[in-house]
Amino acid sequence: GTGLSYRFVPKWYIGAEVLYETEFETDVGQERWSYFAGPSIHYGSSNWWATLTWLPQISGGGEAYDGQDEDYHLIEKTKQEFKLKLGFNF
Secondary structure, rough: OOOEEEEEOEEEEEEEEEEEEEEEEOOOEEEEEEEEEEEEEEEEOOEEEEEEEEOOOOOOEEEEOOOOOOOOHHHHHHHHEEEEEEEEOO
8 A cells, every 4th residue: 555645734644545355365366455545644743643534445355255346346445444543752
């Protein structure tokens, strides 16, 4: 994964993230994969920080369940992922 951010006022950043996840099995090779991309907002002070990211699944493939949309990997992933990261400096 990777991302970019821009500080628009002191301590506040807006950005975008891209994430690629894949899983390989010994006998079959690459079994499943998925791409996610979305916006993020970050606040950082001298004592703590927080980042909220929304990552909708852009595409995916591999193992699927009956009737699943072919453009996504939904066996172990969702169409929408939200992540909240908190950190405390000490």
